Amino acid sequence: MKILITGxxxxxxYHLSKRLIQEKYHVVGIDNLNNYYDPNLKKARLEExxxxxxxxxxxFNFDSFGIENSNLLEDFFKKYKPSRVINLAAQAGVRYSIENPSAYIQSNIVGFCNILELCRHTExxxxxxxxxxxxxxxxxxxxxSEEQSVAHPVSLYAASKKSNELMAHTYSHLYNLPATGLRFFTVYGPWGRPDMALFLFTNAILSGKKIQVFNQGNMIRDFTYIDDIVESLFRxxxxxxxxxxxxxxxxxxxSTSWAPHRIFNIGNSKPVQLMEYINALENSLGVSAIKEFLPMQPGDVPATSADTSALEDWIGFKPNTAITDGINRFVDWYRNFYSVF
Structure with missing residues (x-):
């Protein structure tokens, strides 16, 4: 069985590919290795x-191109004939979508349409x-809850992801394509993205620089550890x-349909105050942060919290990694990877 993982x-x-390889599945992967964040980190993941x-x-077969390139994507599908596809390729980041909206249209809309078309034609x-x-x-x-309206996005990134859900449902209806959309809630852990809070905070604290704490620290996030995400995805x-x-x-x-299409929240269901998250990081590093309190940024939201009961019923698994454990594992990885002791 060949499983395609974009991104x-x-x-x-990376973490899902690693799990599938460990479980003896043939993984075929695509990534454009763009410079939204350090490509060397992406290359290091590929080396692993x-x-x-x-x-x-x-x-493990890999090729580097963007999913918006329909010709290369079609050739890849024809060559490997994947039976299952996990589309994680996207232009990420809420704040960057304000600076560079066209990148989101190309990758998240055009690219996703290409994925749907090829899934349809290759069964x-x-x-x-x-x-x-x-x-x-x-x-x-x-x-x-998945049953709440999502008709009022506050960033183009969010709008592009809602568009993906609508597009996928249409293909499920028209072509009987089984499709499952996952609403990820603030994923963190080893090998994480450098533009995410945990990575930014760790780098700044160890460098003796200020950390930027938005909304005066009055943020709440449903932080979800990467291993819990991977276990859910695998199932x-x-x-x-x-x-x-x-x-x-x-x-x-x-969240459901007469068509073979489902939408699930995927989170930890234990929202945490940002200041509690920072405190756990300070304890793990053994260093106090110099904090710069700032207003809310455009496109951001003050709080997230996931009702994951539908997903738990569907796959029989509930994320359970404590914030302190997850942060300690990230810090151990960060110190080792960047040789900071």
Whole structure:
């Protein structure tokens, strides 16, 4: 069985590829290795995957291009004929979408349409794709439930992810393509993205620089450890979305469908105050942070909290890694990778 992971050199893509290789699956990966953040970190992840594949005597095939390149993507599908596709390739970042909106249209909209078309024409058995908790936008009712409206995004990134959900549902309806969308809630852990808070804070604290604390520190996030994300994804890959037999078109569910399409929150369900998160990092590093308190940034939201009961019922797993444990593991990795002791 060949499993395609787009964005395989990214944070989540790397960890999922690693798990699948360990489980003896043939992973084929795509990543454009762009410079949104340090490409050397992405290349280091790829080196780790190649090393693991060699150790396990498993095939791992990789090619570098963007999913918006329809010709190269089609050639890749024809060559490897993946039976399942996990689309994690996207232009990430809420704040960057304000600076460079066209990057989001090309990768997150055009690129995702290319993925859908090729899944349709090659009879892929299951498409799992990344959405985001950002789609909840202006909602303030906590925790966020898949049954809440997501009609009021506050960033182009969020709008592009909601667009993915609508596009995938259309293909599930028209072509009977099983597709599952996952609304990720603030993923963190070893090999994480340098533009995310934990990475930025760690780098600044160890360099003796200020950390920027937005909304005067009054932020709440549903921080979710990477291993819990990967366990959930691994179980989902092999449990295809199915039509909801009880779907009522007069009172339509916002997370299921008459088509084989599902939407799930994927989070820790234990939201944490940002200052508590920073305190746990300070304790792990043994260094106090110099804090610069700032207003909320455009496109951001003050709080996120996930209702993950639907996903737990579907796959029989609930994320359970404590913040202190997850941060300690990240700090251990960071010190080792960057030789900071």
């Amino acid at each position: 395989c050199a990214g944070f989540i893509g 995957l190649n090393k693991l594949a060699k150790e396990k005597n498993q095939e 892929v058995k299951h498409l799992v794709y990344a959405s985001s908790s950002s789609v909840y936008g202006g909602n303030t009712k906590m925790p966020f 989902l890959i092999f449990k295809e979305a199915k039509p909801d037999e009880n779907f009522d078109t007069s009172k339509p569910s916002l």
